Structure formats: structure tokens, C-alpha cells
Amino acid sequence: MAFLLQNLLAQKTGKILALLLAAACFVQLVMNGSISQESWTEKKYTKIPEPTVVLVWHWPFHTEFTPREDVCLKLHAIDNCILTRNRSMFDGADVVVFHHRELQTNRSSLPQQTRPPNQKWLWVSMESPTNTKRIHQYNGCFNWTMTYKADSDIFLPYGALKKNDQPSNFSIPKKSGLLTWVVSNYRRTSLRAKVHANLSKHIDIQMYGRAAGTFLPSERLLPTISRYAFYLAFENSIHKDYITEKIWRNAFIAGSVPVVLGPPRENYERFVPPDSFIHVNDFASTEELASFLTALSTNRTRYEQYFNWRKTYTVKISTEWTERLCNICTKFHELPQQKIYHNLHSWFHQQ
Incomplete structure (x- = not known):
């Protein structure tokens, strides 16, 4: 029995010595600059951001298209972004998108559930004020806007000029x-x-x-x-x-x-x-x-x-709604968190 206890104690002591030696080696590497202490602590404690969930309440123009949840990454190289039409995800959605053409015909189409405290509602329209009706019904409903107007929270132009990477x-x-x-x-x-x-x-x-x-x-x-x-x-x-x-x-x-x-x-x-x-x-x-x-x-x-x-320039136009909607994720963290359009009608009609 005494021999067995001595043997176990020796094994345990050996493991402790091995751990102490490894720790000493690591400290020495850090001190020598072989391992950056700053980068090591950053890697150890950096938190992976949660994906932004964008729920499209009605796909624009009543289209029956249902995107894959990873469509933003697969088609547009935008990561940490989930684009969905699944209304069962309402409570967990960061942004709920409403295209005005559908709201224009049916006021009751807004969600009936209680809106989660930090959830943002985004109003989208590509039409001019002349061709956009019943906006006043939605005063006080929306946090953000995405339209052709340059002062929208998310500017959505019909086209843009991009600098050429090489001679045209x-x-x-x-x-x-x-x-x-x-x-x-x-x-x-x-x-x-x-x-x-x-x-x-x-x-x-x-x-x-x-x-x-x-x-x-x-x-x-x-x-x-x-x-x-x-x-x-x-x-x-x-x-x-x-x-x-x-x-x-x-x-x-x-x-x-x-x-x-x-x-x-x-x-x-x-x-x-x-x-x-x-x-x-x-x-x-x-x-x-x-x-x-x-x-x-x-x-x-x-x-x-x-x-x-x-x-110098080439024309860039966006006609894919998946690209337009995925871009919400790239703007999400830059947008004002306490904003509400109390008079959406007045804002949209101002020149």
C-alpha cells in the first residue's frame, strides 16, 4: 500500500511540475514578444456578435419569394445577418420591415403582437409622394425609413455611380x-x-x-x-x-x-x-x-x-430585393436607437 501511495504521489507531482513548466514557458514567450499578450487576451475574451435578424413582414409587391436565412451571406457576402419571412420569429427579430405598397391597401396587416422593447420597425418605399397614399395612418409607427430620399435612415437610390477599378x-x-x-x-x-x-x-x-x-x-x-x-x-x-x-x-x-x-x-x-x-x-x-x-x-x-x-465611373443599380434588404444589417448598428417618426407623412412630403 505504501508503495502504491508513493507511486500516485509521484505521478501527481510530475503532472504539477509539467504544468508549472508549461506556464513558465508561456510567460517567457510573452515576455520575449513571441506571443502578444494583447492579442492573446483579445482572442480569449472577444465575444462573437449575435446575428441581426431582419423579418420582412410582406415581401415587396406580394411576391411569394421566401429567402433562405443565409441568403445575405451566400449572395451578398454580408455575414451575421438573417433575412426571413417567418413571422414566428417576430419576438426575436431586431428589425421588422414593412413595404408601403402592401400597407397602402390593408391597415390591419400590421402585427397584432406586442412589439418587443428594442425591436425597430422600418418603413420602405420606392415610390414618390404623389404615388404613395395613406401615409398618415402610420404616423408614430416606425423608427426608421428606407427610401430614395437622401435623408432617409437608409438611403435607397435607384442607381449610383461607382469609381472604376480599371480603365473603362x-x-x-x-x-x-x-x-x-x-x-x-x-x-x-x-x-x-x-x-x-x-x-x-x-x-x-x-x-x-x-x-x-x-x-x-x-x-x-x-x-x-x-x-x-x-x-x-x-x-x-x-x-x-x-x-x-x-x-x-x-x-x-x-x-x-x-x-x-x-x-x-x-x-x-x-x-x-x-x-x-x-x-x-x-x-x-x-x-x-x-x-x-x-x-x-x-x-x-x-x-x-x-x-x-x-x-471614371460605372453605373451600379440594384433591382434585387434581397440585396436591398440585406444591406439593412450593414447599417443597423449605426442608426439612432430612440428615433420615432411621429409624422411620417410630413417627413416624406417635405422638399
Whole structure:
């Protein structure tokens, strides 16, 4: 028995000596700089952040799409972000997203559950105030906004210019026509319809779209526009920052110079170069505008100057709702935590 106890004691003593030796070696490595004490403690005590859970109450435009919860990482390289339509996750959601088009038709579609104390509600709309109804019903409901307005909590423009990583190989498409316009909703009393009617008295405008009885499928839209020197990027209503795909996609990406009707020139120049577009307001009359376009189309050197920005920038447009909604996670921790839109209607309509 005495021999056994001595043996166990020796084994235990050996383990203690081994641990002490290992600890001494580690301390020596830290002191020698082989191991950074700061980095070691950081790694040891750094807490992995909890994922941000974004619950989309209605997928925009009543689409039945249901995203995988890891869609933000898989498609857009945004980690720690869960995008879901699963309403059973309401109590654990950090943000609940409401697209106004769906709210506009059914006030009772808001959640009936009690909102968790720290949960944020986000109001989303890409439409202009002219085409957005019943906003006042939601005064006091929302913490944050995500719209085309630059003063939104999350700015959601229809497009943007990004600096080129390398020299551009863009070339101006060959032109066979002067001026075109693709339009579906044509109300004769609207400003854009009146400007078009007056302009067409002085210059030929080739119209496409449902309003013209010549519907263009999506695959033919840009190739058709690209054949024309100019494109009428006329907005359906005039509001600050309301600059839609009509300039970003239909004109810029197609390779046609946009003739814009929308907010003032200085508003456009916040987002695009001043020599990349022609503004209707720069001319005293539509006759003067028509003369300018006709002369410019025959001056190759002057016309090409409207594409100089292509050497530095490319157009980035976002049409995928998964990308737009996943970006909420990248902004989440920067947004004000105590904000409430007590008068959402007034904010959205202010110029």
C-alpha cells in the first residue's frame, strides 16, 4: 500500500511540475514578444456578435419569394445577418420591415403582437409622394425609413455611380435615331405628357411602350434605346431626390444621353456629373431644346463629351430585393436607437 501511495504521489507531482513548466514557458514567450499578450487576451475574451435578424413582414409587391436565412451571406457576402419571412420569429427579430405598397391597401396587416422593447420597425418605399397614399395612418409607427430620399435612415437610390477599378472599355453605341421615349402610363394632364406634346411639335420622338402601342419586352428595352442619341428620362412626378431607373438604366446603361424632367439641375448634380445629362429647365422653350438636340446630334466631338464620365465611373443599380434588404444589417448598428417618426407623412412630403 505504501508503495502504491508513493507511486500516485509521484505521478501527481510530475503532472504539477509539467504544468508549472508549461506556464513558465508561456510567460517567457510573452515576455520575449513571441506571443502578444494583447492579442492573446483579445482572442480569449472577444465575444462573437449575435446575428441581426431582419423579418420582412410582406415581401415587396406580394411576391411569394421566401429567402433562405443565409441568403445575405451566400449572395451578398454580408455575414451575421438573417433575412426571413417567418413571422414566428417576430419576438426575436431586431428589425421588422414593412413595404408601403402592401400597407397602402390593408391597415390591419400590421402585427397584432406586442412589439418587443428594442425591436425597430422600418418603413420602405420606392415610390414618390404623389404615388404613395395613406401615409398618415402610420404616423408614430416606425423608427426608421428606407427610401430614395437622401435623408432617409437608409438611403435607397435607384442607381449610383461607382469609381472604376480599371480603365473603362465603354464605347458609344452606334446611333440610327435621334430621340426616343419608352412610357407605359401616359396621362395627358401630367407635366411630362405636356412637355412631350410641345417638344414633339419641333422634333421627331420615337415612342415605345404600352402608351404607344409598341410594348418592348425587357430583353429588347436597352438595345432599342441604345440606337438613339437621346432618351427622354421624364419622371412621373417632381420631387427632391426622385431620380429613377429612367436615367440610371434606360439612358446611362443603354448608352443614350438623358434629357431629364424631374427635380432641379442642382439636385441631379448631387448624384451625377453636370455634363452627363441635359435638363429641360435649362431652356426657355421646348423649341429651343429641340434646336439644341438637333445641333448636338451632328457635332460628334461635343456629343461625345456627354460620355466623358464613363472613363471614371460605372453605373451600379440594384433591382434585387434581397440585396436591398440585406444591406439593412450593414447599417443597423449605426442608426439612432430612440428615433420615432411621429409624422411620417410630413417627413416624406417635405422638399
